[in-house]
Amino acid sequence: MVARAQNYVCQSCGAASARWAGRCDACGAWNTLVAEGAAATTRASRKGRLFVIEPLKGQTLEAPRLASGVAEFDRVTGGGLVRGSVLLLGGDPGIGKSTLLIEVAAAYARGGQRAVYISGEEAVAQVRLRAERLGLAEAAVELAAETAVEDIVATLSHGKPPQLLVIDSIQTMWTQTVESAPGTVTQVRGSAGELIRFAKRTGTSVILVGHVTKDGQIAGPRVVEHMVDAVLSFEGEGSQQFRILRAIKNRFGPTDEIGVFEMTGSGLQEVANPSELFLSERELGSPGTAVFAGIEGTRPLLVEIQALVAPTSLGTPRRAVVGWDPSRLSMVLAVLEAHCGVRLSGYDVYLNVAGGLRIAEPAADVAAAAALVSSLAHSSLPADAVYFGEVSLSGAVRPVAQTAARLKEAQKLGFGRAVVPEAARTEAPEGFALSTIATLTELVADIVRDGKPPLRRVGRQDNE
Numbered sequence: 192m193v194a195r196a197q198n199y200v201c202q203s204c205g206a207a208s209a210r211w212a213g214r215c216d217a218c219g220a221w222n223t224l225v226a227e228g229a230a231a232t233t234r235a236s237r238k239g240r241l242f243v244i245e246p247l248k249g250q251t252l253e254a255p256r257l258a259s260g261v262a263e264f265d266r267v268t269g270g271g272l273v274r275g276s277v278l279l280l281g282g283d284p285g286i287g288k289s290t291l292l293i294e295v296a297a298a299y300a301r302g303g304q305r306a307v308y309i310s311g312e313e314a315v316a317q318v319r320l321r322a323e324r325l326g327l328a329e330a331a332v333e334l335a336a337e338t339a340v341e342d343i344v345a346t347l348s349h350g351k352p353p354q355l356l357v358i359d360s361i362q363t364m365w366t367q368t369v370e371s372a373p374g375t376v377t378q379v380r381g382s383a384g385e386l387i388r389f390a391k392r393t394g395t396s397v398i399l400v401g402h403v404t405k406d407g408q409i410a411g412p413r414v415v416e417h418m419v420d421a422v423l424s425f426e427g428e429g430s431q432q433f434r435i436l437r438a439i440k441n442r443f444g445p446t447d448e449i450g451v452f453e454m455t456g457s458g459l460q461e462v463a464n465p466s467e468l469f470l471s472e473r474e475l476g477s478p479g480t481a482v483f484a485g486i487e488g489t490r491p492l493l494v495e496i497q498a499l500v501a502p503t504s505l506g507t508p509r510r511a512v513v514g515w516d517p518s519r520l521s522m523v524l525a526v527l528e529a530h531c532g533v534r535l536s537g538y539d540v541y542l543n544v545a546g547g548l549r550i551a552e553p554a555a556d557v558a559a560a561a562a563l564v565s566s567l568a569h570s571s572l573p574a575d576a577v578y579f580g581e582v583s584l585s586g587a588v589r590p591v592a593q594t595a596a597r598l599k600e601a602q603k604l605g606f607g608r609a610v611v612p613e614a615a616r617t618e619a620p621e622g623f624a625l626s627t628i629a630t631l632t633e634l635v636a637d638i639v640r641d642g643k644p645p646l647r648r649v650g651r652q653d654n655e
């Protein structure tokens with residue numbers, strides 16, 4: 192006997208509940224519960240089927256990983272797609288997911304692999320039009336506009352299975368095994384499950400596209416995050432041309448690598464040296480900007496950190512930060528106040544990482560502090576200097592990993608000096624000046640020495 196009951200599923204987090212409610216108990220989102228036919232809950236018991244257990248030390252004949260040739264994509268996936276793996280590519284609508292994947296599919300096809308691109312959103316003619324615009328009209332990618340998962344699996348199970356299958360997007364797919372409407376959490380999960388089974392059975396690498404909106408309103412592709420092998424996110428500021436591909440989860444590779452692309456009139460171009468791009472529009476010599484020599488994954492990356500410190504008109508001053516961790520900003524501000532005599536309680540503080548980049552490294556502490564003090568003191572930092580170092584709560588500047596790589600990248604891009612932790616003293620490349628600092632106080636003293644007006648007159652309580 193099959194018991195069928197009405198079930199309410201949150202379209203934001205996927206939690207199921209037996210009653211409808213205005214607010215999801217699990218994630219707190221409002222008005223996201225939708226009735227979905229519950230799947231069969233009881234089944235006739237059956238005897239267990241015997242299956243083969245294999246030793247771990249087995250032999251796999253084919254290459255486990257296939258590189259696409261799109262270097263930035265391969266870098267983020269950890270060297271290419273693993274056979275039979277399923278990858279979810281999330282991102283805002285219009286960010287360039289379809290563009291990226293048709294380019295990746297074309298790259299695989301160029302390498303002699305069978306690549307199939309299934310669009311549930313666009314007609315074949317539209318996909319073809321885009322490929323023409325990208326100069327890929329001749330690529331041997333196989334196209335279809337289809338949304339029924341069973342049909343897709345049946346079609347691709349004939350003959351030699353493809354090496355790459357792109358599903359654009361998982362939200363448009365539907366499977367007969369589930370009763371609810373396409374786009375609902377249950378359908379997204381059911382369809383993904385079917386496609387994952389197909390991938391494991393045939394060895395095809397599958398890429399699922401998932402739209403994510405900022406407020407998470409669309410049935411979240413998040414609900415399949417735990418089912419897939421890797422989750423990549425494609426990000427960028429609408430107004431800017433940079434697009435950053437980032438791994439959020441990767442069962443077969445690193446999660447700290449980023450791939451950088453530039454959206455141009457003829458598609459996405461790979462950016463092999465992102466530092467050049469991120470620094471290209473730098474305003475030299477304006478107070479409040481510092482260049483941070485960072486590391487993203489295995490690659491050094493120079494990026495500008497901008498700060499604005501301005502007297503506040505509010506009771507509680509504003510602290511806003513884009514591209515960096517707000518709690519690290521609070522910590523740096525607290526250290527500046529407590530150990531360096533920099534009064535910030537009367538000021539609004541804004542911090543921005545240029546180029547739409549997001550930095551997670553504590554090594555950015557010193558660069559952020561330099562930008563903040565520079566803005567407060569109206570004292571611009573030397574245009575040829577880079578900054579890095581972690582700040583501890585005691586105000587000490589601590590060493591960070593990969594100093595040599597950071598300095599080498601800075602030198603390559605024409606910088607002549609760096610303000611760094613003391614431990615970095617021995618790592619300077621030839622012809623490169625280092626000023627080492629042991630504490631944040633030393634940094635502040637260096638910056639305000641020629642600042643106007645003097646720092647001590649800037650604080651609200653300090654007016655003599």
Ligand code: TYD
Pocket residue numbers: 282283284285286287288289290291321324325454455456457458459
């Ligand atoms: P698209 O790949 O369709 O985004 P998604 O699949 O993530 O929704 O990209 C859409 C945007 O990219 C659109 O605003 C136009 C822009 N674009 C270019 O600037 N140049 C191009 O060559 C292409 C194909 C798109």
Ligand code: MG
Pocket residue numbers: 285288289290312359
């Ligand atoms: Mg698209």
